[in-house]
Amino acid sequence: MLRIERISKTFDPNSVNAKKALDDLSLIAEDGDFITIIGANGAGKSTLFNAIGGSFFVDSGRIVLEDQDITYVKSNLRAKKIGHLFQDPMASTAPDMSIIENLALAGMNKGMFSRITANDRDYFREKLKELDMDLDKRMDTPVRLLSGGQRQALGLLMATVNKPQLLLLDEHTAALDPGSAEKVMELTCRIVEDNGITCLMITHDMNKAIEYGNKIVMMDQGRIIQTIDKSTQKNITVEDLILSFRNRQGKDLDNDRMLLGI
Amino acid sequence: MSGIISTALELGLINAIAVLALFLSYQMLNICDLSTDGCFTFGASVGAVVALQGHPYLSIPAAMLAGALSGITVSFLQWKMGIDSLLAGIIVNTALYSINIAVMGNASLVNLNKTDTVFTFCKDLLREGFLSSYYRIIVILLFVMLMILFLNWFLKTKLGLAIRATGSNRIMVASSSVDADRMTMIALAVSGSICALSGCLLAQYQKSSSIDIGSGILTIALASLLIGRIFYRHDSPMLVKICCCVLGSFVFRIIYALSLRLNVPAFMLKLISSLIVALAISFPYFYRRYQEKKQMRKEEGTC
Ligand SMILES: Nc1ncnc2c1ncn2[C@@H]1O[C@H](COP(=O)(O)OP(=O)(O)O)[C@@H](O)[C@H]1O
Ligand SMILES: [Mg+2]
Numbered sequence: 001m002l003r004i005e006r007i008s009k010t011f012d013p014n015s016v017n018a019k020k021a022l023d024d025l026s027l028i029a030e031d032g033d034f035i036t037i038i039g040a041n042g043a044g045k046s047t048l049f050n051a052i053g054g055s056f057f058v059d060s061g062r063i064v065l066e067d068q069d070i071t072y073v074k075s076n077l078r079a080k081k082i083g084h085l086f087q088d089p090m091a092s093t094a095p096d097m098s099i100i101e102n103l104a105l106a107g108m109n110k111g112m113f114s115r116i117t118a119n120d121r122d123y124f125r126e127k128l129k130e131l132d133m134d135l136d137k138r139m140d141t142p143v144r145l146l147s148g149g150q151r152q153a154l155g156l157l158m159a160t161v162n163k164p165q166l167l168l169l170d171e172h173t174a175a176l177d178p179g180s181a182e183k184v185m186e187l188t189c190r191i192v193e194d195n196g197i198t199c200l201m202i203t204h205d206m207n208k209a210i211e212y213g214n215k216i217v218m219m220d221q222g223r224i225i226q227t228i229d230k231s232t233q234k235n236i237t238v239e240d241l242i243l244s245f246r247n248r249q250g251k252d253l254d255n256d257r258m259l260l261g262i
Numbered sequence: 263m264s265g266i267i268s269t270a271l272e273l274g275l276i277n278a279i280a281v282l283a284l285f286l287s288y289q290m291l292n293i294c295d296l297s298t299d300g301c302f303t304f305g306a307s308v309g310a311v312v313a314l315q316g317h318p319y320l321s322i323p324a325a326m327l328a329g330a331l332s333g334i335t336v337s338f339l340q341w342k343m344g345i346d347s348l349l350a351g352i353i354v355n356t357a358l359y360s361i362n363i364a365v366m367g368n369a370s371l372v373n374l375n376k377t378d379t380v381f382t383f384c385k386d387l388l389r390e391g392f393l394s395s396y397y398r399i400i401v402i403l404l405f406v407m408l409m410i411l412f413l414n415w416f417l418k419t420k421l422g423l424a425i426r427a428t429g430s431n432r433i434m435v436a437s438s439s440v441d442a443d444r445m446t447m448i449a450l451a452v453s454g455s456i457c458a459l460s461g462c463l464l465a466q467y468q469k470s471s472s473i474d475i476g477s478g479i480l481t482i483a484l485a486s487l488l489i490g491r492i493f494y495r496h497d498s499p500m501l502v503k504i505c506c507c508v509l510g511s512f513v514f515r516i517i518y519a520l521s522l523r524l525n526v527p528a529f530m531l532k533l534i535s536s537l538i539v540a541l542a543i544s545f546p547y548f549y550r551r552y553q554e555k556k557q558m559r560k561e562e563g564t565c
Binding site for chain 2: 053055074075076077079080084086090091092093094095096097098101102104105106108110111112113114115116140141142144145
């Protein structure tokens with residue numbers, strides 16, 4: 001379970017560019033939740049994920065993961081329990097290393113001086129087979145030769161191979177062509193479901209947000225303005241989301257990248 | 263004549279060890295360690311002084327430890343003191359100038375003519391055997407092979423993978439469980455110790471160490487590294503990549519020897535290596551420009 005209690009973050013405080021990116025934000029993700037997060041550009045969605053991942057410390061508030069207060073834990077220690085995938089497929093893999101080396105770096109839980117054994121290769125080959133992209137036959141290929149979709153699928157596997165307690169997906173299919181995006185999304189659902197991983201996903205596609213999330217969180221100006229639980233509001237539509245945003249914020253949920261689906 | 267060739271071979275191989283150090287720091291970690299010259303000299307002077315005290319074998323680990331310390335200092339300046347990586351290298355390089363003179367007993371030269379070194383040790387060992395006249399190359403080859411095997415092992419360990427990831431994609435590493443600062447420190451320590459080993463061997467090989475024994479070694483080793491880069495591809499096995507560094511060092515020595523043949527004076531060595539480095543690094547840039555020009559002309563043609 002992830003518990004975020006009233007966190008705030010201001011970038012460049014004491015300057016004219018001071019920007020309150022997170023404003024007294026609270027959020028709870030129960031075990032097994034798949035929470036989708038929507039909101040206009042600059043709403044603070046990525047900043048929320050970066051705060052959870054630990055790329056900076058919040059100014060106030062607490063972040064608790066599985067009963068451990070991680071508010072001031074360094075990001076590389078948090079990464080053992082939190083998988084983080086970004087929009088840019090280049091951000092999640094090391095291009096100069098082979099597929100198997102990337103996977104081993106993420107998922108080989110042995111000593112510093114251990115090397116990839118034949119057993120490890122078999123284990124990772126099986127994992128790669130599950131991606132269904134023929135990467136299991138190219139394990140020694142440098143990752144720079146893969147397509148964006150393949151790299152993102154590999155990044156997804158790397159982020160989940162150790163069964164993290166939490167998976168953060170920051171528009172991880174937005175930079176892919178439609179075919180790859182669908183494929184990676186399908187893999188995401190399968191892996192998350194099979195391993196029972198708690199997952200937060202930012203998306204600008206409202207249909208996807210409704211389709212995949214068991215809860216839908218709407219963000220604006222560093223705050224969560226609405227949380228919709230699909231178990232109580234079964235037949236929520238994109239129109240409902242837009243109307244609800246307008247009623248609460250007194251403005252339109254305008255975002256040229258937002259796929260309104262109407 | 264064969265004397266010239268074997269000397270070139272021997273010097274090329276000693277140089278190759280410094281190239282291997284750069285392979286780790288420059289190629290794998292993607293950091294240009296500007297303290298390389300000073301670190302090389304540090305290894306030479308520490309090794310020379312320890313040998314002078316009558317401990318030829320101890321001179322090797324002592325020099326390597328010194329090199330590791332130098333590498334750790336460079337990364338400490340970056341990690342804990344917020345100094346840019348290039349500047350950190352320059353600062354340590356300058357500091358090492360004074361330290362090296364202090365190590366050599368307030369002198370800028372140490373003479374090892376009558377001192378036992380790893381080379382004289384090997385010579386004594388082989389004495390009358392049929393290999394006795396090859397004692398120099400045997401010692402050097404032994405160290406080169408050890409370093410090749412070590413690097414090939416090291417870069418494939420989990421630690422080595424983490425170091426390579428740090429050099430390959432900082433953004434990825436920032437959000438992963440790898441501690442980039444720690445990896446930088448470990449890699450610079452290891453590459454520093456290999457670089458110092460190279461300096462230590464050169465001093466004992468030429469039976470003297472001086473304050474400028476390492477001057478320009480960074481550029482020379484970089485030139486060799488970039489020449490070696492031509493011989494492998496992205497997907498070549500690690501061992502091949504490492505061996506290509508040694509090959510690059512040879513090719514560099516051959517280019518150098520050829521230019522000597524053309525009556526280029528010996529002091530031009532550093533100018534030649536600078537030229538090679540400048541050209542090799544700018545090659546991808548020129549190639550891109552050329553491609554763009556070609557593309558432009560093609561598009562003009564179709565209009
Ligand atoms: N590292 C940073 N430094 C300064 N400002 C930042 C930083 N990261 C994000 N911001 C600002 O915080 C606000 C929220 O950004 P972000 O979380 O990326 O929005 P989005 O919801 O589109 O992902 C934006 O105004 C952005 O400019
Ligand atoms: Mg964003």
